Amino acid sequence: MKKVSRSTVRSAPLSAQQLLMASPSTIAEPGSGASFEQLAIPLLPALLRHALWLTQNEAEAEDLAQEALSKALRAFDSFAPGTNFKAWIFRILRNTFLTTRTAISATRTIFLEDPEEIEAATDTSATPEATLLQLDNAAVVQQALVQLPPPLRDCLLLCDVEELKYKEIAGILDLPIGTVMSRISRARAALRAHLQPHFGGRQ
Amino acid sequence: MTIATEHLQPAQIDAFADHELSPDEARAVQQHIASCHPCSLRLLSTIELKQATAEAGRRLDPPAAMLARLTAQLRQNTSAMPQPKRLLSFPRANFLWPALAAALLLVAVSFATWSAGRAHNALTAELLDQHLATLSAAATPQVLSTDRHTVKPWFEGKLPFSFNLPDTDALPPGTTLKGANLTYLGDHPAALLLFTVGKHQVSVFVTDRSSVSTPAASTRSGFALRSTTAGDLRLIAIGDVDPPQLDRLLASLASVQQTR
Numbered sequence: 360m361k362k363v364s365r366s367t368v369r370s371a372p373l374s375a376q377q378l379l380m381a382s383p384s385t386i387a388e389p390g391s392g393a394s395f396e397q398l399a400i401p402l403l404p405a406l407l408r409h410a411l412w413l414t415q416n417e418a419e420a421e422d423l424a425q426e427a428l429s430k431a432l433r434a435f436d437s438f439a440p441g442t443n444f445k446a447w448i449f450r451i452l453r454n455t456f457l458t459t460r461t462a463i464s465a466t467r468t469i470f471l472e473d474p475e476e477i478e479a480a481t482d483t484s485a486t487p488e489a490t491l492l493q494l495d496n497a498a499v500v501q502q503a504l505v506q507l508p509p510p511l512r513d514c515l516l517l518c519d520v521e522e523l524k525y526k527e528i529a530g531i532l533d534l535p536i537g538t539v540m541s542r543i544s545r546a547r548a549a550l551r552a553h554l555q556p557h558f559g560g561r562q
Numbered sequence: 563m564t565i566a567t568e569h570l571q572p573a574q575i576d577a578f579a580d581h582e583l584s585p586d587e588a589r590a591v592q593q594h595i596a597s598c599h600p601c602s603l604r605l606l607s608t609i610e611l612k613q614a615t616a617e618a619g620r621r622l623d624p625p626a627a628m629l630a631r632l633t634a635q636l637r638q639n640t641s642a643m644p645q646p647k648r649l650l651s652f653p654r655a656n657f658l659w660p661a662l663a664a665a666l667l668l669v670a671v672s673f674a675t676w677s678a679g680r681a682h683n684a685l686t687a688e689l690l691d692q693h694l695a696t697l698s699a700a701a702t703p704q705v706l707s708t709d710r711h712t713v714k715p716w717f718e719g720k721l722p723f724s725f726n727l728p729d730t731d732a733l734p735p736g737t738t739l740k741g742a743n744l745t746y747l748g749d750h751p752a753a754l755l756l757f758t759v760g761k762h763q764v765s766v767f768v769t770d771r772s773s774v775s776t777p778a779a780s781t782r783s784g785f786a787l788r789s790t791t792a793g794d795l796r797l798i799a800i801g802d803v804d805p806p807q808l809d810r811l812l813a814s815l816a817s818v819q820q821t822r
Contacts, residue, residue: 396640403632407624421628425635432639500618518580519612520619525582543580544573547611 395435398444399428405445405521406452412516413456415505423459427452446527449517453531503553511546518543570594570601579608685748685777690785692745693765693800696756703741703756713742713755720744721751725768725795726818734810736760747774757801757811764801764811771796779805788812792819 406427410420431451438447504512517528525543529536570578570591577583578591595602695701705716710727718724727739736759743754750773755766771794780787788808789798797815799808 394640396636399636400633403629403636404624407629407632408620408622411622411624412619417625417628420624421632424632428632428636429639432636497614497618497621500614501621504615504618515615516619519615522616525577525580540573540577540582544576547576547608547615548572550611550615551607 395432402445414461423456427455443527446523450531503550507549511542514539514542515546575605575608579612689800696765697763704743706741708739717753723770728814728818733814737811759803759807762801762803767798769796790816792816795819
């Protein structure tokens with residue numbers, strides 16, 4: 360696969376738009392009552408879990424979540440009440456991760472979008488019956504997820520595990536929404552390929 | 563029954579399973595799968611895979627201890643960085659802290675004022691008591707002398723500081739040194755010099771400046787109290803004379819001390 364240069368990886372913690380949102384009028388808006396703590400506490404398990412997926416290392420994940428939380432607290436003024444706090448704080452987690460050593464070394468192996476390969480990977484020639492999975496073994500699926508290329512895996516996890524919308528995922532990953540869509544599709548196709556041996560008894 | 567000539571794209575099926583299609587697009591997909599068995603199976607497979615992914619993704623469960631540490635850290639950080647604009651959303655935490663701080667401050671200030679006032683009054687009372695004791699006819703000074711060259715050496719080795727006495731002529735008119743006592747003011751040694759001003763008796767306490775606080779100039783039970791400092795010494799005069807007379811006596815005493 361082709362590689363992209365590091366410059367394509369965006370690491371700006373906050374976009375100009377987010378900074379603009381920090382205007383006093385936004386902050387003073389009535390109904391913006393929820394405190395940072397109230398919003399963040401329920402999301403801690405999800406943040407840690409995603410940090411674990413990103414780093415694949417417990418100590419690093421904890422540091423990452425810690426740093427992301429303290430950045431988020433400092434930047435809380437830029438959170439627009441009424442928008443999805445989970446998407447906002449996941450974006451901060453993502454951008455914090457991109458500044459870590461793990462992520463910087465991973466930029467050398469970031470995969471470029473490759474439409475031809477998507478088509479090849481999602482070839483529907485296999486009989487539809489064969490695509491029905493007997494996925495009672497979650498450990499097998501987890502292993503398949505670990506083996507996915509990180510750009511595909513991150514999209515899929517944000518969608519299926521964190522239940523975020525494509526638009527929110529696009530915001531978190533700084534990608535066009537079409538790219539999010541195609542990555543999710545490619546991720547699922549790659550998962551199917553990994554799980555082929557575990558498909559149900561129907562041939 | 564319509565024969566579907568063109569199957570759904572994988573991304574279309576995925577978006578449908580993820581509830582990401584517009585109502586019109588979703589309706590078109592539903593119409594297609596109603597008549598296309600392979601595509602309906604692909605959709606079913608996608609929904610199954612999505613559920614399996616969600617389950618597998620959540621298997622990576624953060625350890626409870628890690629979660630507890632993160633929660634504690636967050637609580638600590640949010641309380642260390644109060645956000646005034648969100649004050650009302652924290653009725654139990656943010657609201658009470660300033661009130662508690664104010665209450666503690668009030669208690670501290672009033673205690674300090676009370677204890678300072680108490681110490682003050684205690685010192686004045688002690689000075690007055692000691693002065694009254696010297697007025698008794700039976701009270702003989704420990705060193706009975708009008709000669710400064712007798713009085714000053716008598717204190718040597720008795721006090722942790724030294725002081726000078728002026729010549730008889732340098733004292734204000736009508737003021738005479740009668741003698742001296744070694745005494746204590748609030749556990750600190752002090753020289754008690756006895757003077758007569760006219761027919762009135764005046765006590766002058768000489769002590770280390772750091773040993774006692776400054777007593778307020780006052781008049782109490784007919785006795786005037788004045789104090790001054792000279793170098794490291796504190797001089798306090800008390801007697802039933804006009805305060806300006808005490809001031810003149812203190813000034814003459816202060817003028818002969820070595821300012822260190």
